[in-house]
Amino acid sequence: MIEVSELTKRFGRRTAVDRLSFTVKPGRVTGFLGPNGAGKSTTMRMVLGLDRPDRGSARVLGRPYDRIAEPLRHVGALLDAGAMHPGLAARDHLIALARANRLGAARVDTVLERVGLTDVGRRRIGGFSLGMRQRLGIAAALLGEPEVLLFDEPVNGLDPEGIRWIRDLMRAEAATGRTVLVSSHLMSEMQLTADHVLVIGRGRLILESSMADLAERFRRDVLVAAADPVAAESAFTEAGGVVAPDPEGMSVTGLTAERLGEIALRHGITLHRLTPRSASLEDSYLQLTADAVEFRTGEES
Amino acid sequence: MSVIASEWHKLHRVRSSRALLGAMFLVLVGSTGIGHLMVRTWDGMSAADRIHTEAADIGIPVMPFAEFLFGVLAALVVTAEYTSGAIRTTLVAVPRRGRLLASKLVVVLGVAVVGGQAVAWLTVLATDVLTAGRPAPIRPWETVADAVTLTVGRGVGVAFIALVGFGLGWLLRATAGALVTMTGLLFVAPMLAFFLPADWARPVSATLPTNLAGQLVGAAGPQAVYSPVAAGAVMAAWLLLVVGGGWLAFRYRDA
Numbered sequence: 001m002i003e004v005s006e007l008t009k010r011f012g013r014r015t016a017v018d019r020l021s022f023t024v025k026p027g028r029v030t031g032f033l034g035p036n037g038a039g040k041s042t043t044m045r046m047v048l049g050l051d052r053p054d055r056g057s058a059r060v061l062g063r064p065y066d067r068i069a070e071p072l073r074h075v076g077a078l079l080d081a082g083a084m085h086p087g088l089a090a091r092d093h094l095i096a097l098a099r100a101n102r103l104g105a106a107r108v109d110t111v112l113e114r115v116g117l118t119d120v121g122r123r124r125i126g127g128f129s130l131g132m133r134q135r136l137g138i139a140a141a142l143l144g145e146p147e148v149l150l151f152d153e154p155v156n157g158l159d160p161e162g163i164r165w166i167r168d169l170m171r172a173e174a175a176t177g178r179t180v181l182v183s184s185h186l187m188s189e190m191q192l193t194a195d196h197v198l199v200i201g202r203g204r205l206i207l208e209s210s211m212a213d214l215a216e217r218f219r220r221d222v223l224v225a226a227a228d229p230v231a232a233e234s235a236f237t238e239a240g241g242v243v244a245p246d247p248e249g250m251s252v253t254g255l256t257a258e259r260l261g262e263i264a265l266r267h268g269i270t271l272h273r274l275t276p277r278s279a280s281l282e283d284s285y286l287q288l289t290a291d292a293v294e295f296r297t298g299e300e301s
Numbered sequence: 302m303s304v305i306a307s308e309w310h311k312l313h314r315v316r317s318s319r320a321l322l323g324a325m326f327l328v329l330v331g332s333t334g335i336g337h338l339m340v341r342t343w344d345g346m347s348a349a350d351r352i353h354t355e356a357a358d359i360g361i362p363v364m365p366f367a368e369f370l371f372g373v374l375a376a377l378v379v380t381a382e383y384t385s386g387a388i389r390t391t392l393v394a395v396p397r398r399g400r401l402l403a404s405k406l407v408v409v410l411g412v413a414v415v416g417g418q419a420v421a422w423l424t425v426l427a428t429d430v431l432t433a434g435r436p437a438p439i440r441p442w443e444t445v446a447d448a449v450t451l452t453v454g455r456g457v458g459v460a461f462i463a464l465v466g467f468g469l470g471w472l473l474r475a476t477a478g479a480l481v482t483m484t485g486l487l488f489v490a491p492m493l494a495f496f497l498p499a500d501w502a503r504p505v506s507a508t509l510p511t512n513l514a515g516q517l518v519g520a521a522g523p524q525a526v527y528s529p530v531a532a533g534a535v536m537a538a539w540l541l542l543v544v545g546g547g548w549l550a551f552r553y554r555d556a
Binding site for chain 2: 089100
């Protein structure tokens with residue numbers, strides 16, 4: 001469980017995170033989405049006590065992060081892949097972290113095995129590729145078998161096989177009841193990984209939704225606003241359409257806009273709106289975040 | 302204790318520590334070679350020339366190097382983590398900043414005290430062997446027992462400079478900045494002090510970090526300005542300034 005309340009961070013004049021509030025619940029993968037510079041990494045750093053918020057607070061498992069004794073036993077974090085000493089061997093990096101939280105050397109070998117770095121454990125991190133560093137960072141996050149996991153852009157530098165692996169790993173961790181927060185700037189990636197999404201832009205929460213609702217909301221459909229919605233709904237359903245409620249009228253799938261227009265004419269129903277919506281999730285996301293940057297609002301026309 | 306063990310593991314496993322240890326060894330061997338040459342030259346001199354020779358004290362060339370190398374080592378314990386970003390991973394494992402800084406301090410101080418004394422005593426033993434059976438001035442002391450205070454003071458000097466380097470690391474967060482500042486403090490400042498007006502040169506020089514440990518143990522000879530207690534107070538003031546400032550920077554700045 002991660003709780004963020006009214007979190008605000010300014011760098012000089014720029015407000016990186018602006019009164020951000022959300023809760024990350026256990027048992028599902030929560031995607032933290034936003035374009036570069038939206039404040040995702042800054043928020044994660046504040047959650048982990050690395051950056052000091054100007055206002056607001058962040059709690060992990062009900063406490064400020066620095067009040068958790070031996071935190072690696074409860075929280076695992078993958079920060080940027082560079083956050084390790086290049087002069088240390090991979091195994092020594094993990095042993096130092098394990099010692100600091102009184103975890104045994106057996107755990108070090110277990111996580112090295114789990115991320116597939118056993119054979120290169122004695123090699124210096126300085127000679128590692130970005131993908132290997134990313135795997136080592138994930139090993140460090142898993143070291144204490146934590147119930148809360150934070151991953152900042154984990155797919156960076158991974159090859160397709162690695163991307164699939166980390167995706168399965170996050171889903172498996174969430175399936176065992178753990179809390180997983182993963183940031184990304186790619187909706188297409190989250191679509192495959194997350195059960196729930198938080199979309200931020202300019203440091204503000206634009207949208208919070210389950211992935212299923214979001215996909216439902218943005219699937220290919222036709223927005224209809226009719227003078228007599230009850231009559232319209234029965235006429236469309238009769239013709240084989242599927243009608244769902246929508247804040248601006250009704251969402252119809254299974255029939256084209258042209259067909260809906262003909263049906264309405266035949267039944268003598270006045271239509272106020274008839275708008276085909278074909279945005280992909282990625283398009284919708286881009287639109288959402290672009291709006292946030294320009295107008296600071298999530299409203300769509 | 303667990304965080305101290307963690308920091309010690311990093312320090313003794315990281316490649317730069319081994320490089321610095323290797324450099325220290327080379328300086329010791331090289332300086333012993335120079336001492337050997339001095340003694341051989343002395344052996345071939347006339348009695349009149351022998352009186353004007355300098356003492357073949359290997360500690361004189363070695364100790365400034367030792368201070369610099371241990372100062373660099375101490376600064377790297379901090380700056381290498383900032384330059385690489387590893388400090389963030391470390392803080393996720395140890396979020397209590399006071400605990401982290403104290404643990405690093407214990408490791409740095411332990412290494413510098415042991416290392417400083419080891420180097421100081423090695424130079425004394427090497428000097429003793431090289432100059433055996435010869436009189437002053439080529440032999441700096443009659444027996445090793447006469448060199449105890451001087452040697453302990455030299456070792457303390459190494460530990461003190463290491464703490465200054467440690468504080469600079471927290472203040473500057475960058476390896477290059479810490480090294481440049483340390484070079485300035487250790488090698489450039491003493492030269493600048495030398496060119497000050499006569500009544501300024503002595504007190505300024507005596508206050509510089511490199512010259513305090515000798516006064517603390519009362520082995521600075523005629524150059525001493527401070528009593529041992531006063532020298533100790535000046536050293537404490539330096540540490541309060543540099544390590545205290547470093548702690549404040551670490552405590553209140555974002556990582």
